Amino acid sequence: MTWLNDSIMRRRGVAQGRTPTLHHLTEALQGKFHYTIGPYSDPVLTIRPGDRVLVDTRDAFEGKVKTEQDLPSKVLTMPFVNPQNGPIMVEGAEKGDVLAVYIERMDPRGPNPRGTCAMIPQFGALSGTSLTALLADDLPEIVRKIDVDENGVYWSKRVTLPYRPHIGTLSCSPEIDSINTLTPDSHGGNMDLPDMGPGSITYLPVRTAGGRLFIGDAHACQGDGEVCGTAVEFQSATTIQVDLIKGWQLEWPRLETETRLMCIGSARPLEDATRIAYKELVLWMEAEFGYDRWDAYMMLSQCGQVRLGNFVDPKYTVGAAIDKKYLAPAAA
Amino acid sequence: MTWLNDSIMRRRGVAQGRTPTLHHLTEALQGKFHYTIGPYSDPVLTIRPGDRVLVDTRDAFEGKVKTEQDLPSKVLTMPFVNPQNGPIMVEGAEKGDVLAVYIERMDPRGPNPRGTCAMIPQFGALSGTSLTALLADDLPEIVRKIDVDENGVYWSKRVTLPYRPHIGTLSCSPEIDSINTLTPDSHGGNMDLPDMGPGSITYLPVRTAGGRLFIGDAHACQGDGEVCGTAVEFQSATTIQVDLIKGWQLEWPRLETETRLMCIGSARPLEDATRIAYKELVLWMEAEFGYDRWDAYMMLSQCGQVRLGNFVDPKYTVGAAIDKKYLAPAAA
Amino acid sequence: MTWLNDSIMRRRGVAQGRTPTLHHLTEALQGKFHYTIGPYSDPVLTIRPGDRVLVDTRDAFEGKVKTEQDLPSKVLTMPFVNPQNGPIMVEGAEKGDVLAVYIERMDPRGPNPRGTCAMIPQFGALSGTSLTALLADDLPEIVRKIDVDENGVYWSKRVTLPYRPHIGTLSCSPEIDSINTLTPDSHGGNMDLPDMGPGSITYLPVRTAGGRLFIGDAHACQGDGEVCGTAVEFQSATTIQVDLIKGWQLEWPRLETETRLMCIGSARPLEDATRIAYKELVLWMEAEFGYDRWDAYMMLSQCGQVRLGNFVDPKYTVGAAIDKKYLAPAAA
Amino acid sequence: MTWLNDSIMRRRGVAQGRTPTLHHLTEALQGKFHYTIGPYSDPVLTIRPGDRVLVDTRDAFEGKVKTEQDLPSKVLTMPFVNPQNGPIMVEGAEKGDVLAVYIERMDPRGPNPRGTCAMIPQFGALSGTSLTALLADDLPEIVRKIDVDENGVYWSKRVTLPYRPHIGTLSCSPEIDSINTLTPDSHGGNMDLPDMGPGSITYLPVRTAGGRLFIGDAHACQGDGEVCGTAVEFQSATTIQVDLIKGWQLEWPRLETETRLMCIGSARPLEDATRIAYKELVLWMEAEFGYDRWDAYMMLSQCGQVRLGNFVDPKYTVGAAIDKKYLAPAAA
Incomplete structure (x- = not known):
């Protein structure tokens, strides 16, 4: 690959x-x-x-x-x-x-x-x-x-x-x-x-x-x-x-595929797992991809992708992801 | 269409x-x-x-x-x-x-x-x-x-x-x-x-x-x-x-697209919204698509799709969906 | 009385x-x-x-x-x-x-x-x-x-x-x-x-x-x-x-008895009802009883009283209370 | 004592x-x-x-x-x-x-x-x-x-x-x-x-x-x-x-004082901790105090006492209690 x-x-x-x-x-x-x-x-x-x-x-x-x-x-x-x-x-x-x-x-x-x-x-x-x-x-x-x-x-x-x-x-x-x-x-x-x-x-x-x-x-x-x-x-x-x-x-763990980057949170209730995942993703975009924190937060509100892992284990797992194409460096 | x-x-x-x-x-x-x-x-x-x-x-x-x-x-x-x-x-x-x-x-x-x-x-x-x-x-x-x-x-x-x-x-x-x-x-x-x-x-x-x-x-x-x-x-x-x-x-509301049927739940905490959506979907498969209740439940554990609507409103919204192809009548 | x-x-x-x-x-x-x-x-x-x-x-x-x-x-x-x-x-x-x-x-x-x-x-x-x-x-x-x-x-x-x-x-x-x-x-x-x-x-x-x-x-x-x-x-x-x-x-509603003042919150999950009640109580102590916000918060951690109203209705209800004796004006 | x-x-x-x-x-x-x-x-x-x-x-x-x-x-x-x-x-x-x-x-x-x-x-x-x-x-x-x-x-x-x-x-x-x-x-x-x-x-x-x-x-x-x-x-x-x-x-742990028996649950969200505590108490009344399960459940709805332990730790703790006087053997 x-x-x-x-x-x-x-x-x-x-x-x-x-x-x-x-x-x-x-x-x-x-x-x-x-x-x-x-x-x-x-x-x-x-x-x-x-x-x-x-x-x-x-x-x-x-x-x-x-x-x-x-x-x-x-x-x-x-x-x-x-x-x-x-x-x-x-x-x-x-x-x-x-x-x-x-x-x-x-x-x-x-x-x-x-x-x-x-x-x-x-x-x-x-x-x-x-x-x-x-x-x-x-x-x-x-x-x-x-x-x-x-x-x-x-x-x-x-x-x-x-x-x-x-x-x-x-x-x-x-x-x-x-x-x-x-x-x-x-x-x-x-x-x-x-x-x-x-x-x-x-x-x-x-x-x-x-x-x-x-x-x-x-x-x-x-x-x-x-x-x-x-x-x-x-x-x-x-x-x-x-x-x-x-x-x-x-x-927290993170995950990469050909097209996406994902942050993973596990907690109860389920909204806390989702909060962890999205917060980690905002901070990652800020730390490594040149995003302003609030720009990242507001943009994920438009293009963030959520995957529910389990909601049956003692803690529930959620991944919050973004397409890599939105993380490419800004054009000069 | x-x-x-x-x-x-x-x-x-x-x-x-x-x-x-x-x-x-x-x-x-x-x-x-x-x-x-x-x-x-x-x-x-x-x-x-x-x-x-x-x-x-x-x-x-x-x-x-x-x-x-x-x-x-x-x-x-x-x-x-x-x-x-x-x-x-x-x-x-x-x-x-x-x-x-x-x-x-x-x-x-x-x-x-x-x-x-x-x-x-x-x-x-x-x-x-x-x-x-x-x-x-x-x-x-x-x-x-x-x-x-x-x-x-x-x-x-x-x-x-x-x-x-x-x-x-x-x-x-x-x-x-x-x-x-x-x-x-x-x-x-x-x-x-x-x-x-x-x-x-x-x-x-x-x-x-x-x-x-x-x-x-x-x-x-x-x-x-x-x-x-x-x-x-x-x-x-x-x-x-x-x-x-x-x-x-x-x-609860339901939704249909070309490829999917979805049941929608809104509640807090987020797991309750998800429970509603999945329960409604199980019962729908049983009532209208010839599924045994437990077969539907176990099969959705393998192919159910979850969409998080909002988790910011006074109640959170989740859709649980299945591909229509799995709902086609069983072959004679 | x-x-x-x-x-x-x-x-x-x-x-x-x-x-x-x-x-x-x-x-x-x-x-x-x-x-x-x-x-x-x-x-x-x-x-x-x-x-x-x-x-x-x-x-x-x-x-x-x-x-x-x-x-x-x-x-x-x-x-x-x-x-x-x-x-x-x-x-x-x-x-x-x-x-x-x-x-x-x-x-x-x-x-x-x-x-x-x-x-x-x-x-x-x-x-x-x-x-x-x-x-x-x-x-x-x-x-x-x-x-x-x-x-x-x-x-x-x-x-x-x-x-x-x-x-x-x-x-x-x-x-x-x-x-x-x-x-x-x-x-x-x-x-x-x-x-x-x-x-x-x-x-x-x-x-x-x-x-x-x-x-x-x-x-x-x-x-x-x-x-x-x-x-x-x-x-x-x-x-x-x-x-x-x-x-x-x-x-939110509040309640007074002979010995206590209480703030009341209703929400799901239950911790959010409790948060509302305690936050309201902290802010009340600050606004009307001469408490510094953080002093009130830390002191309630030692003497706050919680009453669970219902946890069966569509929203759960919690009261957070304090003994009135702790609200008496500071001695001159 | x-x-x-x-x-x-x-x-x-x-x-x-x-x-x-x-x-x-x-x-x-x-x-x-x-x-x-x-x-x-x-x-x-x-x-x-x-x-x-x-x-x-x-x-x-x-x-x-x-x-x-x-x-x-x-x-x-x-x-x-x-x-x-x-x-x-x-x-x-x-x-x-x-x-x-x-x-x-x-x-x-x-x-x-x-x-x-x-x-x-x-x-x-x-x-x-x-x-x-x-x-x-x-x-x-x-x-x-x-x-x-x-x-x-x-x-x-x-x-x-x-x-x-x-x-x-x-x-x-x-x-x-x-x-x-x-x-x-x-x-x-x-x-x-x-x-x-x-x-x-x-x-x-x-x-x-x-x-x-x-x-x-x-x-x-x-x-x-x-x-x-x-x-x-x-x-x-x-x-x-x-x-x-x-x-x-x-x-789960239980607690006894001079006047009360208590069951203790720890979980998130807080309602789950409370559910654990009350369920344990119902089952205890049934197992050891001669109560019918549903009588115990309905009676605790009238006289159960809830204590919130913590709602700040990774799991929250709740005790559900009953006065011992209600557990005395039924008169012959």
Whole structure:
């Protein structure tokens, strides 16, 4: 992809064309998967900036929902869900830097790949939950197994959805917290943002030495908001390239694609997630693209784009984006 | 547009190909504009289902912000803002029906058309407001006048935005409330939804005899969320066609375009607006498109699309949509 | 009550010891009760500042729930609930003034007085609602009739609750909106605040000529938040005294008792209602009690008192209060 | 106190009158204070159920704000604030049990004890924050040092507030998360609930072996909501007694005083915290006090009491309470 050469990752990353090594983070190499994202776990891999990693991710149910009769409330043990690969250490990464994670490709993994979607008791946006605590009965618990390949997500006889994979959970470690893998926050985490697929670069704030990159929770496709609580969860072979940008202090993750720059916020209520995302975008336009703060704010009111990631997790995730064409330097 | 013939409006409306009359709701005919949407105002026009109306709308500042020196806090008197045309009575409309409002086209009105964007004290998503009440100082008050024509919105020397007009405020009357024109709710109102432009059909619940249609608040373009509080507000010549669908009981407005169906919710916090929109969409798929309720819910988790209208008004507005292609009848 | 002589109402009201007339607003005099609070209804009574009114209020179900078999979903027709007495016009009241409403006493009205509590489908804090829209089943619909007298609320064989009556809905008219009687806002309305009982004075902003006072929705007792959606709703004989304070511009209602001053906010989410209440209280301490703004803010962080009115209505209500003893003038 | 003998702690705790040992957790014994609450830190003390511990707590600023010129933004390094004593291991405590923490007394510690209150940039309920992200300027940063003794909190020449100490942060460890000490959640944590003072018993869910009790953040007094972001923070000598209740599975902390039982929820938005607290209380009345679920729900609508803990921390805290007298067994 030619745009990549103009990406922030390529221009500011320390790799600078160094020939990357390709690592393979297999299940065996991973060993124990992780249910929290934090500074207290043992690294599974150390890479150099610019290296590529083929990551064998497990699905969010850790493969335990094998049939439509395997109800999550029976086969899962909370909080041991959404297993993460990592932590991957990146040489030279220090607090105050950024890891750039370019997702090259995502493939279904294993023979006869199937995805899993489930309605889980006390989970999902149109149900009472542990946080929006009600006395209403639970919705029914339903599991759906869906055939998946590179050409489609075979939802039902009636509907085939496009295969649009993305990574649901991606992050560096927080500085001192160790956060369960269901919760997104300023470190990243379980953002469930459909933009985070092949062709995207996510910029993650580094808060501990080595960055401690965690990755998992592949989705074969997902709608805005992930309204029932789960996407088409599948185990993937995901190839990423990781670079290091020194001295870029981010409060929240950001994302770049060929056409857009996005800032990401995660909070409750949902307007606070949206506020974070838009505020970060205004400040970014001011800091790096020559915009006056108020000009940026008023212009985003005319051309800002909002993506709802999840509104089912313990914090909700929103991305606020702008077309790159509006960020080109002013003509002389 | 050929898709129109297959639209819900054409298939279920009572007009059924009757040759429409074109009315012109001029400023003179309108006389007094309205600042509340309710059952207590005098009709300005009565039309038959299928009729077209060319509406001369005023901008949300009622034309009082003529230059960049006309600060809203000086030239406006709250709550007398966002003037509405109407009410237009539709023959035969009764509580329990729906008005279908197809927007044919929207043109800038008047010589040298200019739009207006403003940062208004205690308004906008990244400021304290009358509802998110803080002790912080106001943001600066800034007015921006922007040249507008059918080819673009000339934001600055650096940036020209596309001309993508839409109607910010559209509704029938509530049954007994008379609601200020800043507030969206289940009747419609100030939704500020960019999808509500030329080529869209909005379906509005009728709650009083005649429906009492109000329309106003044209925007030359607007980003998702209208983050600074205002769009490129302009006075428009907007041509609509209005039809009547008998016996369709809606709780909230809905919208149709060539490719999508959308349900619209307005509430605070923002997750509640989103819940309303998605719940309505699930129930619509169940009621009219042959979907099992839980199949619809789980499938929208994979392919639902969310549009943030405003998150600056007294209630926030969200649309949840699905591609029409997924609603086609199941093959025999 | 001796403290009354030192109240804001007595000190700043225009009545100044004028001998009050006692009016009796009977059901017959009231005629049609009101389901919206606004400027479009016909006055039922005009009084002079300082006059007393004995108001015969209906219960929030308008007496239609006569037995435990009369389910609200069957016997009520939305939005025709929570009937209000009024509007009562107060001579001399103009926009920018305040009506002071002192509640002298509240008695159960009629023979064998019984209150009514109900769980209503899609209503209440621990149920999905029309705004927190879910796919969960409704909670059961249950009606409870409760004997009430001045000595107690006879909830069950096991529990007798104290008789602590208050007025649930009290307000002047908004300037242009006409708002259903379920919704509190800056005009007052359905605040459901237990402090608004005998011995309290509520200060309401006047926004139209005459003030247009509405009152109704008596509760024999109510817990903080009115969690199931209804209090012990009963028809009352409520005696109020109304005075007029000229030139006191309030954004939101306030309340005075013998020991406390309170500011009241109504909004969603609940933190915004709380913010409004506390901000108003800080600004009040600054404007009228000689406090530096930041001293007031920091001190309320140590001694502010919060009362949750309702968190079941379309907007939630919170009062923030301070003990009067902390407002006494600084010693010379 | 005689009521203690009838408390849940005394009746169900395993200590059963065993003569308690008194431990003294000095600063020296504590050594390193903790900024997260989790399972990854080293215990400082192991006690037996029923033992008493005199805990020397540091203030939330860890003593670094010594004068009114020591601005928090200068002398503090985030996230290293709100230092906690512990973890204290309780013999026999296992996942599924409860620790009961009775606060016997709290005294100011050290010579010339002074408390500290501060307005901190981007913190407090009436300011933009890192979560309610705005473009408004910060409020001024102000530090207030306040003399404190057992007789009063000497706020200013004008105002002396009562000395009503409580513990702001109290919890067992989460199962796998390690959570910063600013954030309350289902484990307890930074609840900032004024009821948690001398004479109260807090019941905390045990999620790891030994319970891992953390305690800190003493306040000399605090208003409802802790609106400016801080209480009168002081270093205390706090004496607690800790007992163990086997096999009591709690989702959220609970609290008992002489007259009330309370359930505590922490979440955003504030209505969700309130929902959690009330739902827990309904279920408790059903499970242990012979109430029908809907009777409990409807009755709390008449007599439930709500306390706002904080609405300034990353999650807000609410307690919902009922008078014990309504829980007495029904007469035979």
